[in-house]
Amino acid sequence: MTATASVTTPRSGVIRVLVVDDSALVRRILAEALGRHADIEVVGTATDPYVARERIVALRPDVVTLDVEMPRMDGLSFLAKLMKHFPLPVIVVSSVTPQNSETALRALALGAVDVIAKPGAMQATAEVTEELVRAVRVAARARVTRLVQPVAAPSQAPAIASFNSTHKVIAIGASTGGTQAIEAVLRRFPVDAPATVIVQHMPEHFTASFAKRLDGVCAMTVREARDGDVLAPGLAFVAPGGKHLVIQANGARWVARVKDGPKVHHQRPAVDVTFQSLARCAGRNVVAALLTGMGADGAKGMLALKDAGAHTIAQDEATSVVWGMPREAVKLDATCAVLPLEDIADGLLQAIGREAALV
Secondary structure, rough: OOOOOOOOOOOOOOOOEEOOOHHHHHHHHHHHHOOOOEEEEEEEOOHHHHHHHHHHHOOOEEEEEEEOOOOOOOOHHHHHHHHHOOOEEEEEEEOOOOHHHHHHHHHHHHOOOEEOOOOOOOOOOOOHHHHHHHHHHHOOOOOOOEEEOOOOOOOOOOOOOOOOOOOOOEEEOOOOOOOHHEEEEEOOOOOOOOEEEEEEEEOOOOOHHHHHHHHHHHHEEEEEEOOOOOOOOOEEOOOOOOEEEEEEEEOOEEEEEEEEOEEEEEEEHHHHHHHHOOOHHHHHEEEEEEHHHHOOOOHHHHHHHHOOOOEEEEEOOOOOOEEEEHHHHOOOOOEEEEHHHHHHHHHHHHHHHHHHHHH
């Protein structure tokens, strides 16, 4: 189930936040971290979903931060009810463990705008605080409406049923709202689709669960990228959280390099890093899509790809949860096409088909 799109904006210049967590310590940490910023006001806290429901009705917050493991009602059940009856932007704040990562991904599928790692037991680090504040500001501008049952998967075959060329790469970058958007695109790919690399802004450890989820619902094999992985048809690699993904040429092969390094656009992995590496080593053999997300990450990388001869696609505003990254690419004239989400998979595959026909 997913949330359909509609613009949500704060009623004033101040973003009103409700913090929902059963831990008094975490509630205090989050409230203090957010309260230090003039454009954010924590209007209340709640210990469980029942209290949260009452305070949402009474306080009408612009954004809710939500734990997923709580007494009386778990966060997922509450989120599903909330998005069905009283939709508003929700940020999942979850512990970074494999089990919690999978739960957080289910929350995103239910309509949560973003997921961030829960701060440590004693205090929020500066990095977590910065990420939380940024997530709240993004969420306040996100598009959410009532939760609806998903449309059945299209019965028609993908735009290209199979591929003879092995010398093509599909690159996809996304941020806020990207987990659902990426899944929608990959579900349309055939089992032998060209090698695919994916950069989704997501905390460390969460990307492994994301790749596992995609692998379970897509025809391609999807896994978290490891240093030295060789790109090949039928394989899709997700950039690991906390690392940059760089693609390098090694003879006739392309190899994934997983690297440390400073954040780019406040992100690691960053879409720009991966896109720019592909522009250098693969150029016109790349087709790329920049999907929903806040900020400008990926826009310059997409321009580098287009200048190198790649075919580039941006998601349109109407179907984006946050039309930030695609908009910046459009402003740079870095796109060959701007398409709604439901047309992006076919757009990528058809571009490869046209290129293959010319070879």
